[in-house]
Amino acid sequence: MSDAAPSVDHAEPTLRLRGVGRRFGGLLAVRDVDLDVAQGERRAVLGPNGAGKTTLFNLICGDIPPSGGTIELYGEDVTGRPARARVKLGLARTYQQSRHLLGLSVEDSIYLSIVGFEGGRLRPVVLPRRDREMRERAREAAGRVAIDHKLGERVGDLSHGEHRQVAIAMALAAQPRVLMLDEPASGLSRGERVLLTELLLELDPSITLVLIEHDMDIALRVASNVTMMHDGRVIVEGTPDEIRANETVHDLYLGRGHRDE
Known part of the structure; x- marks a missing residue:
């Protein structure tokens, strides 16, 4: 098993967002987000609680409509299309809270x-x-x-x-061709997190993976690229190494344990 996320040829994006935003009354939960994710890429969307990550996921998946901007999936404008139409294009997701018939x-x-x-x-x-x-x-x-x-x-x-x-x-x-996971490690034990990491690393490389994750060890090991959000905006993008070395990310989110010595 490889410990490295697969390399990606950044051609035409699988997923493209331009100027995407979402307003709830007077609250701007997502603000003017641009995002390109390539086929086969492993993209982590990180940030503190309230950064807008799950709202962004819901916009991409069609669970809620954007207040502005455009969303394209495989070159098709799906901004106004329902979630089921995006599923037919190959998008599947999980939620923060498991939805099972027990x-x-x-x-x-x-x-x-x-x-x-x-x-x-x-x-x-x-x-x-x-x-x-x-x-x-x-x-x-x-x-x-x-x-x-x-x-x-x-x-x-x-x-x-x-x-x-x-x-x-x-x-x-x-x-799916695009798999979106919303905090898959939430509430897991240490052993379960190790298993989850292995599962994600062994995922079919043809599947594009986008995940929200608070466990930085998992996110930075699995991802090939990272989008960091704060207050509804994208503030930093880069590789895991670039994210670890970024002073803004370090000061706001990671703490000394994740910083290169």
Whole structure:
């Protein structure tokens, strides 16, 4: 397993934002954000609580509309298009709070996510061949995040860290081209964080990864590029080494433990 994030050829961006903002009444939660993310890139979006990171994610994914600016995905302007249209272009995401039906098994949870991503409907009669294909995809996605040994267990009986694994498996089951993870390490134990880091480092290099993460050790190890936000704005962009060496980032966010000696 490689410890380095994959290198990226920065051609036409997979994801492009220009002047994107979002106002909630008198509050500017996101202000005039420009962002380019290339195919296969690992991009971390960092900053303190209230920096606008999750609001930016929600704008990119179509959960809320922007107050201004444009959002392009694979060269298509999706600014006014709903979340389901972005899913069809290959975007999948997780949320800060896991959204599971706790009475379902791990396999059934991932299986139903595939049905949802593909715009299918639950019917009394399911074609056996199609059902087998989706079940196999569910089991494969579980294996990619090392939760396949618990396929038959109820999600409600799993640990918090295992909930995170199931959420990532559900997103991967959509076979995304862009995977967006909102604080995937939140609430994880030390051992679970190590496992998460390994999973992210082993992610298919063709998948573009964008993540919000407060654990700087994970973020700076996994990311090839970092966008730092403060007060709704992008204040710094650079490689993990550049972020570690940046005085503004050091003073505002990282602390002495992350600074190069």
